[in-house]
Amino acid sequence: MKRTFVYAMFALTTALIACGGGNSAGTDKTPAAEPAKEEAKSGENPSYDPKRGEGKFTHVDVPPALNAAMAENGNKTYKLKCESCHKLTEEKLVGPGWKNVTQRHAPEWIMNFVTNTDEMLNKDPAAQAQLEICLVRMPNQNLSDDEARAVYEFMRKNDGVK
Amino acid sequence: MHYSTKSLLVASSAALLLSATSCKPKNAATAVSADAASKAYVAPGKYDEFYNFVSGGFSGQLSVYGLPSGRLLRVIPVFSVDPEKGWGYSEETKPMLNTSHGTVPWDDLHHTELSQTNGEIDGRWIFVNANNTPRIARVDLKTFRTSEIIEIPNSAGNHSSPFITDNTEYVVAGTRFSVPPDDVNGDVPINSYKKNFKGYISFIGVDKTSGKMDVSFQIECPGINFDLSHSGKNKSSGWFFFSCYNTEQANTLLEVNASQRDKDFIMAVNWKKAEEYLKAGKGKKVPVKYAHNTYDDKTHTSSSEIKNEVTVLNAKELKDICYFIPCPKSPHGCDVDPTGEYIVGSGKLAALIPVFSFDKIQNAIANKQFAGEYDGIPVIKYEAALHGEVQKPGLGPLHTEFDGKGNAITSFFVSSELVKWNIKDLKVLDRAPTYYSVGHLCIPGGDTKKPNAKYVIAYNKITKDRYLPTGPELAQSAQLYDISGDKMQLILDFPTIGEPHYAQAVSADLIKNNSVKFFKLEENSNPYVSKGESTAKIVREGNKVHVYMTCIRSHFTPDNIEGIKMGDEVYFHVTNLEQDWDIPHGFGIKGANNGELLIMPGETQTLKWVPDRVGMSPFYCTDFCSALHQEMQGYIRVSPAGSNVPLTYSTGKNLPPADSTSGK
Secondary structure: OHHHHHHHHHHHHHHHHHHHOOOOOOOOOOOOOOOOOOOOOHHHOOOOOOOOOOOOOOOOOOOOOOOHHHHHHHHHHHHHHHOOOEOOOOOEOOOOOOOOHHHHOOHHHHHHHHHOHHHHHHHOHHHHHHHHHHOOOOOOOOOOHHHHHHHHHHHHHHOOOO | OHHHHHHHHHHHHHHHHHHHHOOOOOOOHHHOOOOHHHHHOOOOOOOOOEEEEEEOEOOOOEEEEEEOOOEEEEEEOOOOOEOOOOEOOOOOOHHHHEEOOEEOOOOOEEEEEEEEEOOEEEEEEEEEEEOOOOEEEEEEOOOOEEEEEEEOOOOOOEEEOOOEOOOOOEEEEEEOOOEOOOOOOOOOOHHHHHHHOEEEEEEEEEOOOOOOEEEEEEEEEOOOEEEEEEEOOHHHOOEEEEEEEOOOOOOOOHHHHOOOOOEEEEEEEEHHHHHHHHHOOOOEEEEEEEEEEEEEOOOOEEEEEEEEEEEEEEOOOOOOOEEEEEEEOOEEEEEEOOOOOEEEEEEOOOOEEEEEEHHHHHHHHHOOOEEEEEOOEEEEOHHHHEEEEEEOOOOOEEEEEEOOOOEEEEEEOOOOEEEEEEOOOOOEEEEEEOOOOEEEEEOOOOOOOOOOOOEEEEEEOOOHHHOOOEOEOOOOEEEEEEOOOOOOEEEEEEEOOOOOOOEEEEEHHHOHHHOOOOOOHHHOOOOOOOOOHHHOEEEEEOOEEEEEEEEEOOEEEOOEEEEEEOOOEEEEEEEEOOOOOOOOEEEEEOOOOOOOEEEOOOOEEEEEEOOOOOEEEEEEOOOOOOOOHHHOEEEEEEEOOOOOOOOEEEOOOOOOOOOOOOOO
């Protein structure tokens, strides 16, 4: 009885298709079945340098003396886009305080984190550890390369570089 | 076994019978073939191939769908207030809905037209019309926001609009209701229609670079109803074609009284000629009053200007601008094929479709093949303009779009179907039922020089049993048909907002890469912007209190405000300091007789709040922004008028004194 029902259904379906009169040309679109990209875990990827982080900055030239004009530009960007969440002391607000940040991280890491925030949060162990503390993903504030460099210079000034 | 075979035969023949009787498609399942689902399938995370801009009808808004999935991507507020987005509620957007009648918070958005360059869609703007209080809006396709709204004087029922010329030189607006002109006394008997009522066609100039609109001129025409229109192209470039009904000039029971004549008109307008008259100073400057509203993406603020004059050309006195072509039975759609040679008129009550030839029209004008005049305007002989008629195409033709392969597809309301026919030989090629009673239809680029005829979408007026019942009212249904082959194949149903009329579709490639992701804080020149948290402040000017507030994931600055008094008007100028895609913050405050703000990254928006009672009013972020979104909140303390509580504000500082405890 069950089998009969199946046949009947088959007949019905066939009839419906015939009736539709639509063009039954093959589909030109295969459902995309691309698997989600496996995020490389830093531990499994020997080429990943956790000191440098993920991003375009591989080497940043930092002369020993402070570039005061650049630091002042960095201060302006800080006031506009960073200050809401970062204090200049050690105190954590939304994100960590900036005091001594230039000693905790290499300039490449900081500039990569500032300009390539989402990828760093997805990949970098230090960034992920910080996210576990803050629980707010740092917004990508879309700083240009020059702005990121100036903000780094301002961080240096904040850390006492003359 | 024997028993089983017998019953199989019975069962399957019953099934066949059943399906045979349902061959005349009456409901959902019958017209859909097996591969429909895969044709409309867009995998999660994948983009659609087309944007579909669909008029929202009586919602007053413009909806944006992806095709072929039918996914609703966005509803863009245009002519109706939208408290969700603060549209018409924020101080910055209020002027957008200003008119010569004051603020008009609702309209009926019928038609859509994407800007064109050289007769092809260029992906810059989309124009839409307000049918009730005549206006045209321009939506910027970089921001998907309404950038400009212009009111149309001397007009009522802006139906024949906003169709454009092939280089977007003009957007046109033909009045549906003829009315006494704005500068004369309209306090006249309604039945003096023939004497006192006029029909105006407006040509609204569009700046090539900025898109800014301006009423360049109007053409005063006889008092009839202008319904729809389309621009000429290629050889007919420089001409515009308008369908007209109520040539009976009835002013009551139009259903009967405007359906008397066997033929009404298509009006052909030589707008290049009109430009010549304008240049020669033949226009008459007429006092009127209309609003022109613009939105600026740098100040994030709109402004409204009332204009007082328009230039009018008289079609009766200035020869060779307008010609009437007889067209059977109250024509509705007025569509020009991609070559520009054929003009299709669709008589709502006709049992045929007349197709006119541009060459023949030119020839008839040159040889004065006129059947007479209508109110001083020459009427070309029907046969002299006619390419031919599609015989027995269906019942109630409304609109026609083109596939660019020599074919047209026309919607039929009464017989509820799409009919494909060949323009040259006028033979019907295919029919597809719609569910139910199709109004408009859309082929991507289907009214341009270059249609991209992969799909046709039918926008139906009646839904009935297509969706799960939702009480007396159901969402209007749209239906997507694959037209890449010879036959139209139904592949998807999708619900719409309001009541869709015209829609336009365009390849996503033309638009998606130009989409703005956030507004640059550095460029924000709103007079009340706070550029950085340390610039947040409160300024009292008499009883007006300006709160310069910032927000970022996940706090407002200031979030504690005291010293507000009864009688104050508080303006929250909220700047979103985020510079990342898709991170708006919301702002809602208890008791606001108003909407919320939804502030895009880098933008400043202002909510006016007039406290109605003494006490504590919380405010909070309404758009989930981070794991600590629920913490994104603040308090505003309202004291009695004359109170001496000082005005103070802070974030993260106003903590209880060290000796206070929760028990006290």
